[in-house]
Amino acid sequence: MSLRAYESVMKAVADPTRVRILKVLEGGELCVCQVIAVIALGQSTISKHLFLLKSAGLVEDRRDRKWIYYSLDRKHASSYATRALRNLKGWLNDDPVVMKDRERTALARAIGPVAICERGMTLPGRRYVGAAGKGSMGGRREAGG
Secondary structure, eight states: OOHHHHHHHHHHHTSHHHHHHHHHHTTOOEEHHHHHHHHTOOHHHHHHHHHHHHHTTSEEEEEETTEEEEEEOOSSOOHHHHHHHHHHHHSSTTOHHHHHHHHHHHHHHHHHHHHHHHTTSOOTTEEEEOGGGOOTTOOOEEEEO
């Protein structure tokens, strides 16, 4: 294993949003739109994070027609990625954000990717706040509704 592989994994798991994505994927495969709905960030932001996680060997993807599904990569992962995923599984399980993400993930799994995409990649009980409602970081924001 190279220092570059180590650095790639460590940088990937050093970001809180990427850790949230990994934690929701612990429960199994999700479509990109489900990840977007659970994490409640814009598509380009989530796609960038998924790309970095895939580049680090932490997640894998598969295409099913127009849907792209992501899951933790337990088959092809480097020893660094395998160890990071194993350690992460025992960490942050009582964190309020991770617990809320788990609730939202269960809802996203229950309603499925088609319904989520029809809702503009949001979950029931939430509505999309358009461009005028962008936060200071310029990301998509959802409002209770």
